[in-house]
Amino acid sequence: MKETAASPTQEVCSVRVGDTLYGVPIVHVLEILGKPATQPVPLAPYFVGGLVHYRGEVLTAVSLRRLLGMDPAPAPEDVLVFESSDGLFGLFVDSVGEVLHVAAADHEPNPATLENRRQALFDGAWKLRDRLLVSLEPERLEPMHLAGAFPA
Amino acid sequence: MDDLTREFLLESQEGLDRMERCLTDLETRPGDAELLADIFRSVHTIKGTTGFLGFSRLEALSHAGENLLGLLREGELAATPEIVSGLLSLMDRLRGILRSIESTGAEGESQQQDGAMIARLDALQHGEAVALAEPVLTAVAEEVVHAIPQKRRSGRKRAGPRNPQGAPPPPRGEEAGPPRIPEEAAPNPAPEAEPGPAPGFSNAARPGSVPAPPSSPEAPPASGNSAADSTLRVDAELLNRMMNLVGELVLTRNQILQATSSDAGFALLSRRLDMVTADLRESVMKARMQPVSHVFSRFPRLVRDLALGLDKRVRLEMEGQETELDKSLLEAIRDPLTHSIRNAIDHGIERPEARVAAGKPAEGLVRLRACHEGSHVIVEVHDDGAGISIDRVREKAVERQLVTAQRAEQMNEREILQLIFLPGFSTAAAVTSVSGRGVGMDVVRTNVEKIGGKVEVESRAGEGTILRLRIPLTLAIIPALIVHSRGQNFAVPQASLMELVHMSAGEEDPRIEWLENAALYRLRGHLLPLVFLNRLLQQPARERTDACDIAILNADGRRFGLIVDGLADPEEIVVKPLAAVLREIGYYAGATILGNGEMALILNPGAIAQNAGVSLTTETEESLGQENRAGHEDFLLVETDGRPAALPLETVVRIERIPRSRIEQAGSRPVLRFDGMLLPLDDAAASLAGADPEAQTTVVVCRDGQRHVGMTVSQVLDVTGGRQLEEAGTGALANGITLLHDRVTGVVSLSAIPSLDSVSEREYSLPGEETR
Numbered sequence: 001m002k003e004t005a006a007s008p009t010q011e012v013c014s015v016r017v018g019d020t021l022y023g024v025p026i027v028h029v030l031e032i033l034g035k036p037a038t039q040p041v042p043l044a045p046y047f048v049g050g051l052v053h054y055r056g057e058v059l060t061a062v063s064l065r066r067l068l069g070m071d072p073a074p075a076p077e078d079v080l081v082f083e084s085s086d087g088l089f090g091l092f093v094d095s096v097g098e099v100l101h102v103a104a105a106d107h108e109p110n111p112a113t114l115e116n117r118r119q120a121l122f123d124g125a126w127k128l129r130d131r132l133l134v135s136l137e138p139e140r141l142e143p144m145h146l147a148g149a150f151p152a
Numbered sequence: 153m154d155d156l157t158r159e160f161l162l163e164s165q166e167g168l169d170r171m172e173r174c175l176t177d178l179e180t181r182p183g184d185a186e187l188l189a190d191i192f193r194s195v196h197t198i199k200g201t202t203g204f205l206g207f208s209r210l211e212a213l214s215h216a217g218e219n220l221l222g223l224l225r226e227g228e229l230a231a232t233p234e235i236v237s238g239l240l241s242l243m244d245r246l247r248g249i250l251r252s253i254e255s256t257g258a259e260g261e262s263q264q265q266d267g268a269m270i271a272r273l274d275a276l277q278h279g280e281a282v283a284l285a286e287p288v289l290t291a292v293a294e295e296v297v298h299a300i301p302q303k304r305r306s307g308r309k310r311a312g313p314r315n316p317q318g319a320p321p322p323p324r325g326e327e328a329g330p331p332r333i334p335e336e337a338a339p340n341p342a343p344e345a346e347p348g349p350a351p352g353f354s355n356a357a358r359p360g361s362v363p364a365p366p367s368s369p370e371a372p373p374a375s376g377n378s379a380a381d382s383t384l385r386v387d388a389e390l391l392n393r394m395m396n397l398v399g400e401l402v403l404t405r406n407q408i409l410q411a412t413s414s415d416a417g418f419a420l421l422s423r424r425l426d427m428v429t430a431d432l433r434e435s436v437m438k439a440r441m442q443p444v445s446h447v448f449s450r451f452p453r454l455v456r457d458l459a460l461g462l463d464k465r466v467r468l469e470m471e472g473q474e475t476e477l478d479k480s481l482l483e484a485i486r487d488p489l490t491h492s493i494r495n496a497i498d499h500g501i502e503r504p505e506a507r508v509a510a511g512k513p514a515e516g517l518v519r520l521r522a523c524h525e526g527s528h529v530i531v532e533v534h535d536d537g538a539g540i541s542i543d544r545v546r547e548k549a550v551e552r553q554l555v556t557a558q559r560a561e562q563m564n565e566r567e568i569l570q571l572i573f574l575p576g577f578s579t580a581a582a583v584t585s586v587s588g589r590g591v592g593m594d595v596v597r598t599n600v601e602k603i604g605g606k607v608e609v610e611s612r613a614g615e616g617t618i619l620r621l622r623i624p625l626t627l628a629i630i631p632a633l634i635v636h637s638r639g640q641n642f643a644v645p646q647a648s649l650m651e652l653v654h655m656s657a658g659e660e661d662p663r664i665e666w667l668e669n670a671a672l673y674r675l676r677g678h679l680l681p682l683v684f685l686n687r688l689l690q691q692p693a694r695e696r697t698d699a700c701d702i703a704i705l706n707a708d709g710r711r712f713g714l715i716v717d718g719l720a721d722p723e724e725i726v727v728k729p730l731a732a733v734l735r736e737i738g739y740y741a742g743a744t745i746l747g748n749g750e751m752a753l754i755l756n757p758g759a760i761a762q763n764a765g766v767s768l769t770t771e772t773e774e775s776l777g778q779e780n781r782a783g784h785e786d787f788l789l790v791e792t793d794g795r796p797a798a799l800p801l802e803t804v805v806r807i808e809r810i811p812r813s814r815i816e817q818a819g820s821r822p823v824l825r826f827d828g829m830l831l832p833l834d835d836a837a838a839s840l841a842g843a844d845p846e847a848q849t850t851v852v853v854c855r856d857g858q859r860h861v862g863m864t865v866s867q868v869l870d871v872t873g874g875r876q877l878e879e880a881g882t883g884a885l886a887n888g889i890t891l892l893h894d895r896v897t898g899v900v901s902l903s904a905i906p907s908l909d910s911v912s913e914r915e916y917s918l919p920g921e922e923t924r
Contacts, residue, residue, distance in 0.1 A: 037749070037750065037751070039640070039641075039743070039750070039751035039752070039753070040640065041734055041737075041740075041753060042640070042689035042690060042691055043689055043690060043737045043739065044733070044734055044737065045733055048733065048734065051743055051751050051753075053745055053749075053751055055400070056396045056397065056399050056400040056728075056745075057396075057728060058728040058729075058730070058743040058744070058745065058751060059731075060730065060731035060733065060734055086731060086732055087729075087731065089731060143731050143732070143733040143734075144731075144732055144733060146733075147732075147733045147736075
């Protein structure tokens with residue numbers, strides 16, 4: 001890492017989906033729900049993983065696996081809670097890892113070779129010492145946004 | 153803004169609200185000393201506080217008002233409509249300034265207009281001779297204009313009711329006005345504590361609050377204070393939050409109750425927790441309830457202004473003002489009600505001449521009534537005007553291309569009336585300032601349906617119209633039945649649940665009948681369409697022989713059976729909104745968290761019925777046939793004497809298994825006594841020839857125009873959709889035959905069954921019994 005004192009850093013919450021490590025800026029994460037009970041919603045758009053119960057509210061949670069066309073998760077998933085213009089929403093991920101400090105200087109945009117859908121979902125990646133941390137912007141994961149951007 | 157000013161604003165708003173109510177009342181009882189004292193007090197309080205806070209405009213205005221009111225109170229002046237109008241516009245002006253203080257912190261500058269206002273009030277003080285000599289209701293604005301002509305140009309704002317498009321700040325007759333201070337509407341019985349509430353207009357104090365005794369006119373406003381001391385303003389947001397937390401607490405309690413059933417001591421504690429929680433929930437809900445008078449109180453003014461503006465005479469009666477409704481719902485019905493009242497006065501009530509000509513009192517009546525009905529509050533707007541002309545509605549709807557002329561011809565009265573709720577509908581001959589722009593009734597319906605309510609309309613030509621809003625008591629909590637489908641919970645609102653039928657496992661119930669892919673259930677002789685929840689939601693299939701339950705639902709007149717895997721207990725559920733992407737699915741009205749901590753989706757029976765193509769039944773059975781306009785009709789397929797025959801399904805009233813002995817002979821013809829009527833019977837199955845009087849025979853009772861007829865059949869085979877056949881070559885529709893299951897089948901001609909010539913069926917009707 002070429003992290004220097006001058007390069008601004010930010011804290012990202014690392015989450016794992018399949019073999020990939022993703023990072024979400026921690027400022028966007030309201031709460032992390034560990035393997036909450038979920039309720040599937042029949043006829044929902046494909047990217048909706050189900051409903052989760054969060055502090056008296058019922059949140060719609062987006063499934064990153066479904067969004068990326070992956071197989072269903074083998075085990076119960078964790079949920080990140082974000083705030084969007086349409087209210088709160090959740091994001092299903094396989095598991096939530098540690099909080100990492102990443103430097104803006106280490107950030108690279110999406111490679112041109114990336115498939116279109118991922119091109120639109122990902123916000124580039126940070127180069128960690130031994131691997132890549134794909135950057136996720138909660139804004140791009142809002143259910144309303146997804147419904148418009150990726151209709152079934 | 154400092155607390156003192158904020159407090160002053162709230163207090164003054166309340167004072168003005170009270171003043172508005174009293175002023176409109178004053179017109180009917182001009183000499184009422186208590187009313188006058190109350191109004192005087194409101195203005196006086198404002199004046200007193202403003203001087204202290206340094207709001208000079210408010211002080212000058214309220215001072216002028218106070219002078220005029222002083223004369224009224226002393227009886228030196230009688231409250232003429234001109235004076236009331238003047239005071240009302242003073243009130244508007246005061247309100248405007250309060251609003252300006254609220255938003256900008258300052259009174260704003262318009263001294264000139266204030267001058268005009270004050271001059272008007274002064275003129276009223278001195279011009280009692282003029283005012284008393286000409287107490288003409290309609291001459292309000294003009295009167296004043298003459299009194300102070302030189303101020304007219306700058307003093308536009310105090311225009312009378314004839315000028316509803318006044319310039320801001322305080323728009324006239326403004327009911328759906330800019331948002332008022334949220335706290336102002338918080339449950340606070342203080343405004344109800346007015347001394348000497350007028351009969352028929354009394355804001356009966358809510359249980360728990362102390363109604364102020366009618367005080368003498370001279371009494372200082374102490375009685376108001378004592379009620380105010382026992383109440384507290386609470387931010388509505390905070391109440392919402394509390395409601396949410398209480399919901400959470402209820403869930404946690406339920407989980408604790410389930411977890412701690414083993415330990416006796418703990419069980420006792422958790423039971424107490426249970427009780428406290430239930431009480432708490434109820435209290436929070438109560439805190440959100442407000443009497444409908446909060447909304448009603450603005451209508452006397454509205455009615456007065458509208459009537460004056462339209463040259464009509466209208467009396468407003470209000471009933472059931474103490475009926476309570478959740479605050480958010482109350483807010484939500486404010487606009488629909490205002491619309492409805494406008495409509496009633498503009499379209500409903502006729503001009504006095506027309507009314508007299510029609511033999512009605514010159515003064516029209518608009519009755520506003522609120523009452524509880526089960527878990528709903530009904531709010532009715534009743535006018536005794538001209539009623540809605542079915543023909544005009546039909547005409548207009550065709551003219552505006554809302555329905556085709558052909559369709560309009562076929563519609564019955566009830567359906568025609570529903571057309572007024574279509575967007576863009578208006579029968580007003582001319583667009584008036586009040587209504588006729590084609591927005592209104594559709595907005596009323598949309599707004600009411602948004603909060604889970606319904607709108608009904610009844611109208612009789614020449615007698616008037618009743619518009620009925622059916623509002624759920626509270627948005628937040630509804631009773632629901634929890635059902636299972638493929639391992640998932642769903643909540644069915646109790647409001648639409650009619651009955652439940654259990655189907656045991658192992659056998660396919662013969663009452664479920666299949667027509668291709670569509671299932672029907674025979675409920676007391678009626679065929680009810682069935683909807684399989686798992687199919688509808690594209691869940692995994694189930695075996696036909698599995699046990700299941702049918703929830704028979706009535707969604708806005710559409711009846712159908714919803715097949716689910718099983719039932720759980722009924723529960724009071726807290727409705728949680730769904731994200732927009734899930735609302736779009738349409739079948740879900742929300743989600744909820746059950747007592748056991750699981751989640752459930754709340755089904756929307758109306759949307760399910762609509763999607764499944766369930767048509768309106770019961771009262772609108774006649775219209776059923778018209779739903780199948782595209783040459784497609786449903787038939788009851790029966791076997792008569794070895795041959796299949798088809799009966800149009802919409803004519804079928806009932807299918808009965810009866811012993812032959814019940815069929816009697818009237819002369820040479822068989823008749824059946826059915827529901828108190830005598831039915832002419834067509835023995836199509838030739839089953840009556842048999843000897844055994846106890847043998848069962850099947851009779852299909854059908855409707856043929858106005859009469860009912862019966863037909864014996866050997867067996868009922870099916871219900872199926874048939875297509876009209878076109879004659880080869882000519883393309884003309886063939887009568888009397890249809891294509892069922894790809895076989896040409898004869899359609900029974902019911903009109904061919906001879907009537908009981910001499911003995912009409914009606915004459916045989918038994919008293920007290922009705923045709924079903």
